[in-house]
Amino acid sequence: MRIVVAMKQVPDTAEVRIDPERNTLVRDGVPSIMNPFDAYALEEGLRWKDALGGEVIALTMGPPQAEAILREAVSMGADQAVLLSDRAFAGADTWATSHTLAAAVAKLAPVDLVLTGKQAIDGDTAQTGPGMAATLDWPQLTFVGRVLGIEGGRIRVERYVEGGVETLDSSLPAVVTVLKDANTPRMPSLRGKMKARSLQVTVWTAADLGLPQSETGLEGSPTRVVRIATPESRSGGEIHRGSPEELAAILADILLGEGGGE
Amino acid sequence: MSARLEIRTDVCTGCGLCTSACPFGALSLVDGTASVSDACTLCGACESSCPFGAILIRRTGTVAEGISGYSGTMVIAESREGAIDHSTLELLGAARAIAEAEGGPVSALLITSVAGDGPKVLSEHGADVVVVVEDPALGHYLTEPRAAITRRIITERKPAIVLAAATTTGRDLMPRVAKLLNTGLTADCTSLSFDPGKGCLLQTRPAFGGNIMATIVCEGTRPQMATVRPRVMKALDPDPSRTAEIVRIAPEPGELVSRVRLEGFRVLDEGIADIAEASVIVSGGRGMKTPENFSLLSEIAGLLGGSVGASRAAVDSGWIPYPHQVGQTGKTVQPRTYLACGISGAVQHRVGMQSSDTIIAVNRDETAPIFQFCSEGFVGDLFEILPALAKEIRRRRGSA
């Protein structure tokens, strides 16, 4: 099995604040982390490598400092790391991102499986995985809560949808986007950490991928952000204090008055 | 289309107005003149902030060619066993509002194994044209056949705008189709409006975990595609006098091929299945202390006909399974009433529930952040208040 895990470095959105006067994102001092969902994608890749043999390649597109998450991936057990970095990649939307990542997967051929996180916590789009599948003309399995098995060139998964769980079976190669239900990511090992320290990250540019500027970064992005704003904040409502019985009575007024009563 | 930001160093005075105007922190002063980094999205905020005209965004390319001939709004319908999803009716409501400004027709695309009275329902809720692709092989949703058919019909009918619900189906289908059509897709929009001047759909959505709202446009390619968060847009009341033109199109045999096979579908227990659709959610956090205490919540949820939700802290502690989790890494919910018990209201939780109509918080710490944004706050011990509440509801029901 040759498995590629696509992962993204993101600002820890728990820490992102808006400057209320200028209405801009305050990024100073905001730590960059591995997109939390991608740890589940990586763990899933490592599990199937452990079971079936083969290798796991961690792949990211980003500025040079994004290699930090690739080292983290290697410390957890990834075998190789590829960083797609080029000024031409900057400002990519999900069309250009999935286009660029798909070109890298094609260059890494033969690849049996591409895993991604469910979504990145900065953009929250969940579009990159399906975009890669479309570009590669591979089947896609999204919102996967469990990989049941990989055998004979096929993969079986559970996909969590509104109202239930689908069991799906697909030919490989395929793109699978993973939910956090799938597993519990492992901790970095000591051996992994040492390997990560001495790791040579492979860096590819647009030229290495054979992509024209019109298909990458800002130029290759059909969408454009034209405005950002702070969401309207709700102000706090009425605060009630009192004995449990008094509070329960007010609560019941609100809850049953809201249409819960018969 | 391509665009680039140009800074005229001969005119720039290094005043720094642009650096504070840039929402993305992409501008800085280097040696007394403005300089732009990779974080730039070409949003244009700096261009209008510069009193000296030192910043120009140059747009070049073939916008008009790529977009001519496209008009109207197409809604991708979702249905289950012949019944149209409510989210689809909401999209039709949004599409009608767009059509007022855009001018083109509203169409609905229904791909299904049983159309039933679906076309009639779509028509009554605002579609001018219903395109029906009905085939026994198109029962349960599978990505590849839907993507192939959707792509072909968009190419043939040329809508300027395509909307789908931001359900697991819409969020699976749309990115595949948008990539194949080489056009833009905006995820999980919570507000849409049409700018007649630019001829563009302004698509607004939360990003960065709900910390910001971003407005996104797709100027140079068509259609402009968006998934729209369920329960945000309003469906119109059905108007039985509306009669849409029905267009029946057969799938081409090659379009029905799928490399993915459905082996089974398991309906999850109600409580799990429908927090995203529940109108009342009783949610618990770390303050619940043990898994057993969640029965307090299910009891009240049961009395109110609601579902049980949870914060990540409760899910991570193993007190309740992940499908119940509300928030950034869980589900986004928008019930009429959200009762948060022993939940502090951290931003990652808040983004998943802040659009609820009424948020009620029970927490013993009056400085908890949730009291800053709830509609009604109750300061006290949930282990005393919730049992008293259950008793009170029973008493009122009994005597009513």
Ligand SMILES: Cc1cc2nc3c(=O)[nH]c(=O)nc-3n(C[C@H](O)[C@H](O)[C@H](O)COP(=O)(O)OP(=O)(O)OC[C@H]3O[C@@H](n4cnc5c(N)ncnc54)[C@H](O)[C@@H]3O)c2cc1C
């Ligand atoms: C990338 C990322 C993604 C995340 N995604 C999510 C997400 O999707 N959903 C989510 O919920 N969180 C998410 N989190 C975690 C989030 O930041 C908070 O840690 C979490 O929401 C806290 O849960 P809590 O409110 O239950 O616990 P706490 O913050 O510990 O709050 C417990 C509250 O219960 C109150 N309490 C305790 N005992 C009682 C009692 N007897 N009676 C009344 N009140 C009592 C306390 O006063 C306190 O306010 C995410 C974090 C990160 C970094």
Ligand SMILES: Nc1ncnc2c1ncn2[C@@H]1O[C@H](COP(=O)(O)O)[C@@H](O)[C@H]1O
């Ligand atoms: N720049 C990137 N480099 C590598 N993987 C990415 C990148 N952007 C997104 N991904 C992958 O695609 C998933 C979905 O991201 P998104 O579509 O941005 O929500 C992430 O969880 C990653 O696995």
